[in-house]
Amino acid sequence: MKAAVLGISGYTGLILLRLLTDHPHVEDIIPVSSSQYGKRISELDPGIGETTTGKCISTHGGVINLNQAGELKPDVVFACLPHLKSAELCEPFFGKSVVIDLSADFRIKNPEVFLAAYGAPVPNPGLLPKAVYGLAEWYGSAIKTADIIANPGCYPTVSLLPLLPPAKEGLIQDTCIINAISGISGAGKKVKEYLLFCERTENTGAYSPGTSHRHAHEIQQELGIVKEDVRILFTPHLAPLKRGMVATITAPLVKKVNADDIRDMFYTYYGNCLFINLKKDIPTTRDVWGSNRCDIFWQVEGNILMLFSAIDNLIKGASGQAVQNMNLRFGFPENAGLAVYNQL
């Protein structure tokens, strides 16, 4: 099994290299980058030690370029590339490799919504119908045969996993208020002033509320598929941690239910899911740091259903879910190469 990782300057690509190194079914990991071409991995990432032995992160002596990667005919390609560039750079692999795209290029089904969210037309409308939205717990059977998997955003993952069951059951209505808090790595490794240590430490607050965050569109799309008339009002926040994401959601109930009803519902949907942890109290990000889990808790307050969820934005919110999707697609155990426990 050969796996290529396109784009290894950012956090998602570097984490994929780590996850794949420990994956029992991946023999060959191919790091691909134009900007890092020719470098040894340890040069660009000192966390990968110089003297690393055992399974080699690359059998190719270092980072290769797209053409070379195409010739190697990887079984699976993970695209860790910027929105609006990913679909194009993956061209050489469509139809030959399974492409798991961590960008937004194949996530939004409605071209007008994509335009509104990303300020540009859908990059590859022709292939769009073939892409399966890679929310593993919901599209598992489609993922098993998909050749293009649109790996979900982190905010959509942490929001949709708790929201979809009550929405599908028709339990909730009107406007759901989603307040989410993200660690700083959610913004990637962009070299911007507002992401400097001194600008973010001892600092927290909201940004891009309402429809101004791109992920609001993605959440709305997926929620609308299971229950058309539920709307969301989404407000993300940044807090001074590296990794971790929580959502606090209030959803108006259509009828009186109690917490036990909700528990039964969640167990029906998620009781067999390896990576959904139905908790007895509110999850926090540390519980899931480094794991591929989404932890969920709920509480009924009068006619409002409160939902609480937590993920590691770089694992279940990105690279880990990408590996989970690979596992589903290739028939590996769903947790191969993935941790169910956190890093303390």
Place this chain on the structure above:
Amino acid sequence: MKAAVLGISGYTGLILLRLLTDHPHVEDIIPVSSSQYGKRISELDPGIGETTTGKCISTHGGVINLNQAGELKPDVVFACLPHLKSAELCEPFFGKSVVIDLSADFRIKNPEVFLAAYGAPVPNPGLLPKAVYGLAEWYGSAIKTADIIANPGCYPTVSLLPLLPPAKEGLIQDTCIINAISGISGAGKKVKEYLLFCERTENTGAYSPGTSHRHAHEIQQELGIVKEDVRILFTPHLAPLKRGMVATITAPLVKKVNADDIRDMFYTYYGNCLFINLKKDIPTTRDVWGSNRCDIFWQVEGNILMLFSAIDNLIKGASGQAVQNMNLRFGFPENAGLAVYNQL
């Protein structure tokens, strides 16, 4: 002018010592504590230097006890004591000194609500009617003559300042969702496992949602005074910073308004307030770190008014507002001894 600070083991008492040191109208600061009795201030707080000269933090050679403090007849007493003990320990000062109580003992007017929130009867129901709620921008004229001032909680301050104007104008209705994020000092200096550095760093999440946080009752009480039928659903969160607090609030509108209407309304209420900063974008905690400001921003999303606010929980949310209340009560300039700018 003599000011006594009762309780100097916690953060609010230690900050009061600092604020009063720089206050132009306070000549004598009296630190009072039974557990720290007899110590020099620099022993219990190395941030107050051994060699500090200029105005002496205590003219009394160190920390004194309650009896001694009573004999010194302070003009004002700041009580930085635990809930349910504060009212009792302040007994020697009632009727003699102005008492500014930073605990909850005089905040809740309804004894049943107090019992529900604090699990015990109101400590001093006889004096309760004399206590004025010390939200400085709203009760300024009553504060001017009050002899007992119930200094507000931090969550109530950051929630009420943005919510009260639209509530009083009758613009909002139904259930307002308040999501707030607090730095860790909001929990005080309690020596508990969940407050250890290793338990809180790289960790964020909600706690005590609905009516389970005591401050929910305080917010509800004050909101109810200006508009009876508005309810709140309050969820606090902890994030890994020391100081700082933001609220993100969604309030259902009773009629169509636009952002300019809201701006005009806020300027009507707060245009002359030294410590309310009406912003052009979303405030974050760093903007107000160390200042006595509350920064406010708003946005209209369909039929929902979004409100965003930020304070330093230890300043405007505690010790700073206490000094502001002293200033109002004694006729000093409102910003005497208080910063309008943040610590970078």
Place this chain on the structure above:
Amino acid sequence: MKAAVLGISGYTGLILLRLLTDHPHVEDIIPVSSSQYGKRISELDPGIGETTTGKCISTHGGVINLNQAGELKPDVVFACLPHLKSAELCEPFFGKSVVIDLSADFRIKNPEVFLAAYGAPVPNPGLLPKAVYGLAEWYGSAIKTADIIANPGCYPTVSLLPLLPPAKEGLIQDTCIINAISGISGAGKKVKEYLLFCERTENTGAYSPGTSHRHAHEIQQELGIVKEDVRILFTPHLAPLKRGMVATITAPLVKKVNADDIRDMFYTYYGNCLFINLKKDIPTTRDVWGSNRCDIFWQVEGNILMLFSAIDNLIKGASGQAVQNMNLRFGFPENAGLAVYNQL
């Protein structure tokens, strides 16, 4: 293969549970604690998910006590217990199981030194000669047959790994100045005021310099074994991070050498060591966060050899090295269950 972990309230025990879960040769993990007796692991550690399937962390339904653990006849016992209690609580296992003790009870060979460092007599002087100091890269052959392994302290590990080769080669002399910086977890999970988040964030500084830190004695003992006349002056520092430890060492050279000589020397000693990473520049703690590596760099400044090293204090400095020692003792691959790369 059955592995018992004695003491699971602290970080080292909880991390051992994780490392052993992924270990290919451990079938049965036995969590042992008197204070946590009877609890499910997920109750005391929410990072271990409720719904965890696959290999079960305990086949015993939860935490058991010492007597029960003795009856299960574990092949290996990891003691994550306080100094001065560990040797005693391990009594039931000596002679039956391999005991890997993460406390200091078997580290110091000279009873007077132990008394000076720990303020009490050596707990079990009779067994002391049987204990092997578990610095894996230096005592590998003795560890292979040891039944008691004294797992080194974190500061000794990060100091000795760079210092021992030049000391053994006779290259250094006089007093080596060791300045080390530790993350807060180095102090364990003690519920003390000075370990609170608000006391440690935005705070760094030295503590316990000279011979006042217990680890100074341990470093001096091991250094003296390879070169008797080299002294150390050790100063630890705390910095606001959870995990990670670096040492910056200056060692007076006995003769003129250049950086290439030092490189050759280090490759001779460590060229085949899986977990020693000889770097081309100064390592930082993030490079090794979550890995079992020790990264080392050196620089010659006139007649002084500068050494720089970094470890994860909870992995190579504690639980990881304990697993490495188990691997050596039982003939497993040295890196079984251990990461060579960091968590980003």
Place this chain on the structure above:
Amino acid sequence: MKAAVLGISGYTGLILLRLLTDHPHVEDIIPVSSSQYGKRISELDPGIGETTTGKCISTHGGVINLNQAGELKPDVVFACLPHLKSAELCEPFFGKSVVIDLSADFRIKNPEVFLAAYGAPVPNPGLLPKAVYGLAEWYGSAIKTADIIANPGCYPTVSLLPLLPPAKEGLIQDTCIINAISGISGAGKKVKEYLLFCERTENTGAYSPGTSHRHAHEIQQELGIVKEDVRILFTPHLAPLKRGMVATITAPLVKKVNADDIRDMFYTYYGNCLFINLKKDIPTTRDVWGSNRCDIFWQVEGNILMLFSAIDNLIKGASGQAVQNMNLRFGFPENAGLAVYNQL
């Protein structure tokens, strides 16, 4: 009194605006910047509130340019500009205003040393003899009449204040090992990848050891003035905090002394210094966060004198010492506008 601040994009300029706002003898603060020309201060720094009243940070409606500033004939100019540009941009003010330069342009007396440290010739060798090194506690009498004050670097301040007394007394010899730890703001507000939050949190380590850090030359120069034959080996470290700096220094003693001798010596030198705090134990950065203090402690270990010091790198290490120098130069109380206590 008119004070101009040249350069307000970085942290030192922004902090000077704050310190000067509260200074009792400064009536007019003039912010000067070409890149920020025309902006209101609150636009570029939301910590300065929109509605700030009382003393106005600028009487000029916003940021002005160099020419305009020259016409305003400020009494004092604080230059918060990059090395190698500062001396040139200050040209319009030499001979007219007192110039306090926070860059290195006037710090190094020996042109060859400057070239080695900064890779370029001394910018204005003609004026160099007129510049006084602004280490306030050592050059106070020269500062009183200086028209150019070279404000010291942060590492030199934290290193020299403890080292100069024993050096001047002839107590120490040979090579002093200086290990210092700095908060991230020591690197300024540069938008570089290595200064991103995600790159610096949970990360610590040394950088630029030996003579590779520019401040090593500055420390060596000043130490050489009081005792020619003492050398330093300087190693800075970064730790994940915003503000704060400590030095841990080992200095070989020329003769046997005890801790009391050292205490007496330090009291002789610093007993009357407002901003030197001679402590009874090791200082940490939090003790001095936001204050203009340097806290010092010492310990004798055999023939080695250990020195420990702490400052806020942005206050005593930069903007605060600059104000202290202004106070000395203009005959104001030394602590006018400066805090002796920390921000908790």
